[in-house]
Amino acid sequence: xxxxxxxxxxxxxxxxxxxxxxxxxxxxxxxxxxxxxxxxxxxxxxxxxxxxxxxxxxxxxxxxxxxxxxxxxxxxxxxxxxxxxxxxxxxxxxxxxxxxxxxxxxxxxxxxxxxxxxxxxxxxxxxxxxxxxxxxxxxxxxxxxxxxxxxxxxxxxxxxxxxxxxxxxxxxxxxxxxxxxxxxxxxxxxxxxxxxxxxxxxxxxxxxxxxxxxxxxxxxxxxxxxxxxxxxxxxxxxxxxxxxxxxxxxxx
Amino acid sequence: xxxxxxxxxxxxxxxxxxxxxxxxxxxxxxxxxxxxxxxxxxxxxxxxxxxxxxxxxxxxxxxxxxxxxxxxxxxxxxxxxxxxxxxxxxxxxxxxxxxxxxxxxxxxxxxxxxxxxxxxxxxxxxxxxxxxxxxxxxxxxxxxxxxxxxxxxxxxxxxxxxxxxxxxxxxxxxxxxxxxxxxxxxxxxxxxxxxxxxxxxxxxxxxxxxxxxxxxxxxxxxxxxxxxxxxxxxxxxxxxxxxxxxxxxxxxxxxxxxxxxxxxxxx
Numbered sequence: 195x196x197x198x199x200x201x202x203x204x205x206x207x208x209x210x211x212x213x214x215x216x217x218x219x220x221x222x223x224x225x226x227x228x229x230x231x232x233x234x235x236x237x238x239x240x241x242x243x244x245x246x247x248x249x250x251x252x253x254x255x256x257x258x259x260x261x262x263x264x265x266x267x268x269x270x271x272x273x274x275x276x277x278x279x280x281x282x283x284x285x286x287x288x289x290x291x292x293x294x295x296x297x298x299x300x301x302x303x304x305x306x307x308x309x310x311x312x313x314x315x316x317x318x319x320x321x322x323x324x325x326x327x328x329x330x331x332x333x334x335x336x337x338x339x340x341x342x343x344x345x346x347x348x349x350x351x352x353x354x355x356x357x358x359x360x361x362x363x364x365x366x367x368x369x370x371x372x373x374x375x376x377x378x379x380x381x382x383x384x385x386x387x388x389x390x391x392x393x394x395x396x397x398x399x400x401x402x403x404x405x406x407x408x409x410x411x412x413x414x415x416x417x418x419x420x421x422x423x424x425x426x427x428x429x430x431x432x433x434x435x436x437x438x439x440x441x442x443x444x445x446x
Numbered sequence: 447x448x449x450x451x452x453x454x455x456x457x458x459x460x461x462x463x464x465x466x467x468x469x470x471x472x473x474x475x476x477x478x479x480x481x482x483x484x485x486x487x488x489x490x491x492x493x494x495x496x497x498x499x500x501x502x503x504x505x506x507x508x509x510x511x512x513x514x515x516x517x518x519x520x521x522x523x524x525x526x527x528x529x530x531x532x533x534x535x536x537x538x539x540x541x542x543x544x545x546x547x548x549x550x551x552x553x554x555x556x557x558x559x560x561x562x563x564x565x566x567x568x569x570x571x572x573x574x575x576x577x578x579x580x581x582x583x584x585x586x587x588x589x590x591x592x593x594x595x596x597x598x599x600x601x602x603x604x605x606x607x608x609x610x611x612x613x614x615x616x617x618x619x620x621x622x623x624x625x626x627x628x629x630x631x632x633x634x635x636x637x638x639x640x641x642x643x644x645x646x647x648x649x650x651x652x653x654x655x656x657x658x659x660x661x662x663x664x665x666x667x668x669x670x671x672x673x674x675x676x677x678x679x680x681x682x683x684x685x686x687x688x689x690x691x692x693x694x695x696x697x698x699x700x701x702x703x704x705x706x707x708x709x710x711x712x713x
Contacts (some may be wrong), residue, residue: 226607228606228607245607245608245609246607246608246609246610252604253604254601254604254607263476264651264652264655265600265655265656265660266655268656269655269657272657273593273597273601274597274601274604274608276593277593277594277596277598277605277608277610278593278594278597278608278610280590281589281590281592281593282592282593283593283657283658283661284658307655309655325604
């Protein structure tokens with residue numbers, strides 16, 4: 195990765211964009227200390243990354259078997275809060291209070307009692323967000339949290355993250371495929387692509403000059419109706435959007 | 447019924463096996479690994495059948511083979527697609543190996559029946575002591591790893607990121623389960639270990655949304671089925687493993703019935 199230099203501060207909501215395979219998930223895993231940085235230097239909360247850092251809250255992209263279980267939502271949070279220590283799966287009063295605090299922050303109090311398999315995609319995401327807030331982290335890493343949500347729930351989720359970033363002073367790194375859902379909520383954009391990276395305000399990064407440099411080919415940026423359309427030479431925005439839906443490896 | 451030594455030993459032994467099976471079984475069902483538990487009891491059967499040939503106690507033979515099997519399943523568990531296939535093949539091979547060892551051994555007929563369907567009335571003081579120690583180990587180990595095991599079972603990716611290694615706990619859990627199947631096999635035999643290991647947990651998971659109460663229910667069902675089966679066998683002269691399996695099936699049916707109205711109400 196070349197050309198990447200920058201710092202994400204408290205209360206800052208940063209979208210990590212780029213095509214599939216550009217290294218968005220790899221970046222998050224490097225910050226989590228699961229993968230070593232290939233080159234350069236990375237400091238997380240003032241120190242080199244280390245696995246299991248209590249100051250980081252994380253929602254992984256792949257969600258597992260838990261979604262089909264009869265267990266109540268609170269068990270997910272309880273296991274995440276106490277799972278790093280040995281012992282029986284019982285909660286102390288303080289742990290119970292911490293779970294209630296996290297649930298209240300995202301308005302998921304009612305979800306905690308419901309069986310996991312009865313939750314919708316949006317409800318499950320809200321619960322996972324509460325879980326990521328356990329232990330008062332200062333950095334939140336969200337890997338493709340909008341996948342499998344409908345547009346209304348996407349907008350609600352983004353607004354919730356924006357509020358949390360500002361009210362709780364959280365630094366947020368949020369990977370996504372699509373920037374339009376995030377317009378108006380994010381502070382800066384980190385764009386990864388083809389071994390290069392650009393980091394800055396939306397209008398700096400999502401520009402013809404920067405994206406053409408990132409992709410090594412002419413890229414057009416169209417702003418219309420408060421939305422941004424990005425497309426390559428010879429492809430119309432419509433066809434881009436279409437290919438995007440099909441899950442093809444395309445720009446934004 | 448309690449005036450006989452063998453009955454008192456039988457009640458103590460079934461309680462021990464029920465507790466060990468309950469502790470492991472709840473997580474087996476939660477993790478979707480009940481088939482692995484079934485396979486471990488068959489792998490143990492091969493070891494138990496080989497024991498007389500090697501001059502070691504049957505329980506030790508069962509335990510050694512099951513532990514090896516547990517280690518193997520735990521280590522190669524990652525590949526979920528090929529897992530059931532591989533386990534099924536090893537399970538069949540283990541049964542065949544067990545029969546082969548018994549074929550080499552005279553007096554195999556009584557041993558075969560005891561290995562496949564259990565023989566709780568043969569439990570003596572020394573065996574009971576061994577069962578007690580093994581149960582203590584299983585319960586202590588499960589008590590220690592319950593939290594991290596739950597974490598890696600529910601959210602392996604997140605657990606990994608938090609420094610809790612799913613594989614390590616997967617292997618540990620399979621080893622504990624191997625010991626639990628050895629205990630249960632003494633009571634209900636290799637073929638019906640599934641009854642004690644899975645039955646109570648499957649019913650409890652249908653009735654409880656919380657882990658703590660679900661675990662408590664699993665222990666209660668296991669003891670109810672084990673002791674109830676033993677008493678039923680004493681009263682009717684049926685084989686103990688048959689009586690326990692009947693009860694386990696009844697409890698599971700009842701849990702389906704009890705959970706059904708709630709599901710209908712939810713739509």
